Amino acid sequence: MSHVPVDSLERPLRLVIVSAGVSEPSSTRLLADRAAQATLDLLREEGLSASVTAIELAPLATEIAQAIVSGFPGRKVQSAIERLAEADAVIASTPVYKAGVSGLFKSFVDVLDNDLLIATPVLLAATAGTARHAMVVDEQLRPLFAFLRALSVPTALFAAPEDWGDSALSARIRRSANELAGLLRNGVGRSIGESGWSGYQHQFGGNAEGAERRVGDVDFTTDLMQLAAGGRAIP
Amino acid sequence: MQFGIFTVGDIAPDPVGGHTQSEAERISNMVGVATRADEVGLDVFAVGEHHNPPFVPSSPTTLLAHIAALTKNIMLSTSVTLMTTNDPVKIAEDYAMLQHVAKGRLDLMVGRGNTVPVYPWFGKDIRQGVALALENYNLLHRLWREDVVDWEGEFRTPLQGFTSTPRPLDDVPPFVWHGSIRTPEIAEQAAYYGNGYFANHILAPHLHFKPLVDFYRERFEHYGHGTKEQAIVGLGGQSFIAKRSQDAIRTFRPYFENYPVFRGSSLDDYMASTPLTVGSPQEVIDKVMTFRDGFGDYQRQLFTVDSMALPVEMALEQVELLGTEVVPVLRREMDARRAPRVPEAPTHASLVADKYGTSAPRQPRPNPNRGDNLSGASPYQDSDPAVEAHFPLAV
Numbered sequence: 001m002s003h004v005p006v007d008s009l010e011r012p013l014r015l016v017i018v019s020a021g022v023s024e025p026s027s028t029r030l031l032a033d034r035a036a037q038a039t040l041d042l043l044r045e046e047g048l049s050a051s052v053t054a055i056e057l058a059p060l061a062t063e064i065a066q067a068i069v070s071g072f073p074g075r076k077v078q079s080a081i082e083r084l085a086e087a088d089a090v091i092a093s094t095p096v097y098k099a100g101v102s103g104l105f106k107s108f109v110d111v112l113d114n115d116l117l118i119a120t121p122v123l124l125a126a127t128a129g130t131a132r133h134a135m136v137v138d139e140q141l142r143p144l145f146a147f148l149r150a151l152s153v154p155t156a157l158f159a160a161p162e163d164w165g166d167s168a169l170s171a172r173i174r175r176s177a178n179e180l181a182g183l184l185r186n187g188v189g190r191s192i193g194e195s196g197w198s199g200y201q202h203q204f205g206g207n208a209e210g211a212e213r214r215v216g217d218v219d220f221t222t223d224l225m226q227l228a229a230g231g232r233a234i235p
Numbered sequence: 236m237q238f239g240i241f242t243v244g245d246i247a248p249d250p251v252g253g254h255t256q257s258e259a260e261r262i263s264n265m266v267g268v269a270t271r272a273d274e275v276g277l278d279v280f281a282v283g284e285h286h287n288p289p290f291v292p293s294s295p296t297t298l299l300a301h302i303a304a305l306t307k308n309i310m311l312s313t314s315v316t317l318m319t320t321n322d323p324v325k326i327a328e329d330y331a332m333l334q335h336v337a338k339g340r341l342d343l344m345v346g347r348g349n350t351v352p353v354y355p356w357f358g359k360d361i362r363q364g365v366a367l368a369l370e371n372y373n374l375l376h377r378l379w380r381e382d383v384v385d386w387e388g389e390f391r392t393p394l395q396g397f398t399s400t401p402r403p404l405d406d407v408p409p410f411v412w413h414g415s416i417r418t419p420e421i422a423e424q425a426a427y428y429g430n431g432y433f434a435n436h437i438l439a440p441h442l443h444f445k446p447l448v449d450f451y452r453e454r455f456e457h458y459g460h461g462t463k464e465q466a467i468v469g470l471g472g473q474s475f476i477a478k479r480s481q482d483a484i485r486t487f488r489p490y491f492e493n494y495p496v497f498r499g500s501s502l503d504d505y506m507a508s509t510p511l512t513v514g515s516p517q518e519v520i521d522k523v524m525t526f527r528d529g530f531g532d533y534q535r536q537l538f539t540v541d542s543m544a545l546p547v548e549m550a551l552e553q554v555e556l557l558g559t560e561v562v563p564v565l566r567r568e569m570d571a572r573r574a575p576r577v578p579e580a581p582t583h584a585s586l587v588a589d590k591y592g593t594s595a596p597r598q599p600r601p602n603p604n605r606g607d608n609l610s611g612a613s614p615y616q617d618s619d620p621a622v623e624a625h626f627p628l629a630v
Binding site for chain 1 (some may be wrong): 424
């Protein structure tokens with residue numbers, strides 16, 4: 001299988017946390033931090049270096065809403081989108097509100113380019129005040145990232161208040177981190193994204209790393225491009 | 236460089252005075268704004284095309300023909316002519332007639348349009364919008380350059396032996412700009428033909444349109460029309476000017492905040508992050524010069540000054556301020572900085588000179604009605620005899 005070996009990347013792997021937690025301190029952010037740390041530890045054991053940055057959605061709340069109604073992201077949201085575009089892996093963590101993912105989290109995802117996270121390894125996590133909504137991750141977060149064509153790791157993380165003192169949560173965190181590290185180690189996300197890029201729909205000038213921005217990125221053999229150069233529309 | 240104004244002919248209630256213009260008032264006011272623009276020496280007046288309330292310009296050529304008769308120097312144009320939902324044959328005929336009555340003071344900017352129901356009203360499928368715009372312009376391009384056209388395509392019934400009349404003035408079609416803000420295919424078409432490329436430059440962050448403008452420039456060079464620095468680029472924009480900066484902001488604020496398109500946006504953020512320019516003449520000048528920094532030397536800068544329910548007195552004052560305080564300085568500054576060998580936007584006179592040099596322009600003279608209301612196989616006295624018109628048969 002052709003792929004870009006991760007140790008030939010010549011830069012640390014980039015993990016990006018997206019947290020929709022609004023409390024200080026935030027258990028939503030804590031869950032993501034623990035998963036990130038576990039992933040970093042596993043990568044380091046194999047001699048792979050990685051960095052972690054976090055996108056906190058609470059400070060972006062009004063800009064996110066404005067981006068939705070105006071159609072264009074403001075400076076801070078645009079910066080967050082660009083950081084996500086460069087991510088080698090994402091850890092997405094949301095509180096559960098009203099038995100679902102938080103509106104803030106979903107609103108942020110709504111302003112992302114559809115092709116931003118294609119084949120990007122993603123670890124899905126949620127926190128709630130009760131264990132009753134543990135299915136939110138697999139039933140709501142997972143389909144959302146399926147739409148984005150992300151590579152979601154099999155193990156979903158969920159923490160209710162009683163889980164924080166439980167070693168079972170730590171074991172699950174390590175399990176999901178092992179899955180994320182496994183995808184990162186093999187570079188399979190990068191390989192799928194690069195080899196299959198033209199099979200997905202894109203927008204010129206978009207934020208995705210492979211987005212068409214220059215002449216060299218554009219496919220001039222499409223029907224529309226041939227029509228643009230004086231050809232004929234073929235039914 | 237050309238400086239001017241464009242209007243989309245929208246009507247909205249004035250949030251300050253409370254008055255809503257009637258359609259009659261709006262039409263009359265648009266004509267007044269155009270004639271004032273001519274008087275103050277602006278180069279271009281462009282009108283958009285819409286087919287539903289709250290807009291009035293459903294017939295740009297009718298309106299522009301009237302304005303042509305009332306003005307002396309200003310070039311008339313469109314922002315934009317709908318290239319998707321209009322029959323390209325009618326575009327060819329209507330705009331050629333307009334070109335004649337305007338004595339060449341015409342060019343046009345074509346685009347897809349952004350109002351969804353217009354497509355089904357005119358029998359078209361919006362999902363085919365890009366293909367429609369591309370195919371229709373390909374036909375328009377031929378109709379204006381070939382005396383007899385046989386044509387088949389996907390979106391219109393075929394043409395056999397068709398001559399679009401009148402032939403363009405001096406047999407030189409009006410210059411065309413392709414207005415596009417989303418798709419590289421339209422930029423490619425503009426580049427292929429060596430036509431101009433216009434980005435409306437409103438409602439989006441700074442330099443949002445730069446990748447597409449750069450794409451057009453490279454492809455213009457690829458198709459051999461000149462270097463990429465010599466490509467023909469135009470920008471729109473929105474401005475509101477007052478002698479004192481704080482007066483401009485204070486006066487404009489209620490209009491901005493009450494216009495639905497800007498809901499959720501703050502005027503200060505919008506001014507900081509988009510091409511919207513609200514302030515003193517010097518501030519407008521400074522900001523427009525940053526457009527040149529971002530997009531390179533360009534050929535046309537248009538401002539929208541009469542939308543958003545601004546009362547006509549205010550719009551007329553904006554035209555005066557643009558024409559007397561802003562544009563003369565911009566002209567000087569842009570000329571001073573323009574790289575050598577970067578051309579001006581084509582005009583009828585420059586296109587005639589390009590085509591004929593010092594010879595007299597062709598003046599098509601039709602062959603007479605042979606009895607069936609047609610001129611027969613050769614429509615003009617000097618039509619190429621090798622090209623014969625074969626008409627569709629009536630069964």
